[in-house]
Amino acid sequence: MKFYKLKTLLICLTVAVLGSMTSTAQAGDEWIDNWKSFAAESGLPEHAAWVAAIDNEEVRALAKEWEDFRGYTASSLLAKETLPAELKPGFIITKENIDSLPWAKDYLPQYWIDRLTSDWTPIKGIRVVPTTHYYMQRARLEATKTLEPDHFTINEKGELRDKNGEHGFISEAGLPFINPQNGEELNWLFNAHGVGTDDLYFDTIDMAACNSTNNLERIYKANIFWRRMAGRVSAPPLGNVEGFEGITEAGALLIKSPRDVRGLAGVRLRFADADSDDDFKLYIPSLRRTRALTGTNGQDPIAPGLELTWDEWRSNWFKTDRRKFKYTLIKEAIVLAVPEVGNVYDPLRITNDACNLSGIVDMELRPTWLYDITDLTETYQYSVKRVHVDKETYYSQYLEMFDRNGDLWRIWDDTRDWEPTTGRYMWRSAIIANVRDERATIITVDSAWEKLDTMTNSIFNIDQLRDRRN
16 A cells, blocks of 8 residues: 555645645635644644645535535535534444434444444444545536437436437436436446446455454455446546447456465456446456356456455446336435545544454434346345445445344445545445455555556457466
8 A cells, every 4th residue: 555655744844834725715615624634733744634635626626516416415414413512523433322322323224233242343432534526427417408308218228318219328428317316227326336446456455264253264366457438537538438339338257366376367247238248258267268157147256255246346236127126215314424535534443454454433414315127036145235325426435235044144334535626436445344254354455547648449358368467
């Protein structure tokens, strides 16, 4: 994580120089002022570094454009709520005070409440930090503005279609259903976030297999690549990628270590058509052969010992099909969630041993939609996936996965590496916890912003990807 450490140091030096200057805050900038006040009180360098990252005119302008388009911000939605008096920036929820906070269960997932008292992945506290205003890129906003409110429909297969009957993700770059009225619309809005950028490059991602005593069993180091193949707005090739017709997005993984699985490579291409299975191939170096996989193989762990399956890549990446799944909007909810501050620091504060959290986890209040994805086939590994989708990022704030008996099996929680000046997203860290067996996969990521321009379409060809291991 050398890049992040250097970046944080430079930002801290910047904020020290600028700290004495007069604020130029405008109306609607209260969230930045809230962060300034909070950082001054906490005295933590990572909080000061985040202030430096958001306290500039580029951020103010882009945040205002999205606010004007949406008609709300996270802060304006929170202002309409009656919140507990204690639930404000600076308050720390601990083992000692959790029983005196009857409201905690209404805002925190049970998984995080349990971490305060459990010996499995324990934490010392949950610190409330100010709410940030999130958004995507300006080009994605401009593409969305061109769409009429009724531009998209969902057909009998659950496919997103435009007014001409074409696949919506192939024909348009704008976001569908900004104000979702049901679970299917919300599911497509979540899918449209993708990974929050046209291209993604992890160099590297560390995936730690951790047991019930918080000890590391094995750690996998890998590269992960992702590319939006249609509706590209911010990085060449713009529009749709030649040679990938009918494909909306592609993901690729190449394991670099440990030695016995080094070179294992997987490529998955997602077709827009619900009847077209993913083009899913896996190269197994020990056998020196490539296997063609099916959609059901997405339920398999990416590697032995991991709780992370292929379908949990980016929290939820299995194919939309209303004949196989039911998508139900449950409610709107205010939740405490891990902030997307990974461009500057890790709010989970994962320790160097890879299987523990160092004490205090930062969380912010977020407005979300909650929806269920229910398996209708009775063959999928989860009976239900329950997803909190953020009303600004359009990405999941928290994901719960229930087994065939309806009991909670796994959870996904993460923090994104979000660039405030551009609205681009990658990742910083994630936890995929198996609450049934008390195992966890804890992920840390180096997002390779500086290498995005080096990505080529050859990465998404399994025969060429596997050669990168040498």
